Amino acid sequence: GLGKTTFAKAVYNDERVQKHFGLKAWFCVSEAYDAFRITKGLLQEIGLKVDDNLNQLQVKLKEKLNGKRFLVVLDDVWNDNYPEWDDLRNLFLQGDIGSKIIVTTRKESVALMMGIGVISMGVLSSEDSWALFQRHSLENRDPEEHPEFEEVGKRIADKCKGLPLALK
Numbered sequence: 001g002l003g004k005t006t007f008a009k010a011v012y013n014d015e016r017v018q019k020h021f022g023l024k025a026w027f028c029v030s031e032a033y034d035a036f037r038i039t040k041g042l043l044q045e046i047g048l049k050v051d052d053n054l055n056q057l058q059v060k061l062k063e064k065l066n067g068k069r070f071l072v073v074l075d076d077v078w079n080d081n082y083p084e085w086d087d088l089r090n091l092f093l094q095g096d097i098g099s100k101i102i103v104t105t106r107k108e109s110v111a112l113m114m115g116i117g118v119i120s121m122g123v124l125s126s127e128d129s130w131a132l133f134q135r136h137s138l139e140n141r142d143p144e145e146h147p148e149f150e151e152v153g154k155r156i157a158d159k160c161k162g163l164p165l166a167l168k
Contacts, residue, residue, distance in 0.1 A: 003164045004104040004121055008073050011102065020098075023070040033079035035088055042072065058091055066094040073102045080109040123162025132167045133157040 011017060012026060025045040027038060039057040043050045048060060072092065079085065092101060103114050111118045124132065133153060138146060160166035 004106070005075055006164070007119075007121070008075060008102050008104050012071065012073055017071065020069070021071040021100075022068045022096075023065065024072075025070070026073045026075065028075045030076045030078070033081060033084050035084065038074070038088060039091070061091050062094045065092060065099075067096055068099075069096040070099045071102070072100075073104070075104045077103050077105045077110050077114075078107060080107060080113050082113050085113065124164060124167070125162070126158065129157045129160060129162050129167055130154055132164060133160065136168050 012024065017024075023046060025042045027041040027045060029038060031037075036054045036057065039054065039061055040050050043057060043061055043064070046064060048064060050057060050060075070092075089101075092099065101114075103110070105111055105114075111120075123129075130153070133156065137153060137156075138149070157167060
């Protein structure tokens with residue numbers, strides 16, 4: 001509920017990102033680690049026909065990425081088993097300089113295992129929480145026209161503990 005996926009989507013869909021990368025793929029990992037499911041999902045995302053052999057899928061993915069500048073998003077990763085992820089990471093070594101992998105996770109151990117460039121997301125301040133809650137609850141109507149909602153609205157916003165998803 002901190003906005004990790006929303007932030008990654010904003011980057012992924014940014015016009016400058018669209019122009020910079022020759023190949024983009026997004027895969028929501030969520031469940032327990034499964035190299036076959038992840039590889040198959042990425043191949044389907046970039047428009048390739050897939051089969052049921054993990055080795056063949058990995059070869060296809062390496063070939064597709066070879067020499068291309070790519071952006072891959074692995075959303076909502078839970079697994080922090082380094083050897084399993086290192087095997088998958090090796091598939092991406094074929095890409096051109098400037099290729100990027102974005103991983104979203106709620107687990108600090110996953111972020112540390114993935115390597116450099118960790119961005120930690122925090123909760124919103126009370127003021128920002130109230131502003132976000134107001135915008136969504138009043139559907140962008142002027143809050144000055146509804147002063148009777150302010151007290152209860154601020155209590156509700158406080159109960160959301162600064163989490164943007166809960167506030168929305």
